[in-house]
Amino acid sequence: MTFLISKEDNLAERLRRGLEPVPRELSPALELDGKIRGDHDLNPASAPQRDLPFTPAAVLVPIVLRHEGPTVILTRRATHLTKHAGQISFPGGRSDDGDENAVATALRETQEEIALDPGLVEVVGSLTTYITVTRYSVTPVVGLVKPDFTLRPEEGEVSEIFEVPLDFLIDQSNRRQHSGFHNGVERFWYAIPFGDYYIWGATAGMIKDLSERIMLK
Incomplete structure (x- = not known):
């Protein structure tokens, strides 16, 4: 088997080269010509208007430095929630007034x-801001x-909390493009099936971004 991330790799340095610096401000400006990812990547007609306010939010993409190889922590959202119940996501949420920035x-x-104790986390950068059709501006830290x-x-x-090998997530051969109909309109999304887990939507889109950056030499 060929490992995409070998034990000889300096993962921290590879990430620092490929990632963006974490925005100093809580809510980065969404310039009309800026590079923004989102649910609209595969559905251009559904792109939210960028000149209207977005709710700032942030998630942590937690890469665990295990001896046998790095893994990524993911969660399954509670099934009783009114939004995104049971979906796979990174830990995170909307920003509070007391948060200094996206890292906070x-x-x-x-x-x-x-x-997860924040003292165990070394922040190395961020992915591209991800906007959703529900008008959240999410910074993946x-x-x-x-x-x-x-x-x-x-x-x-x-x-539920679980871990997935980083190698599996960044391997583009494990990524799918699926579709379905919502209100009579066909919509497309990225998906990464892993055993009984179906990683899709915004989480899969952020992982795609991570994959493209981490594979840079």
């Missing part, structure tokens, strides 16, 4: 959702995580 939001939300942690799901939001 991502680390706070992650600690609240899965009890990438962090390297020391493996000596004990996680606990916040039952009101998270039903």
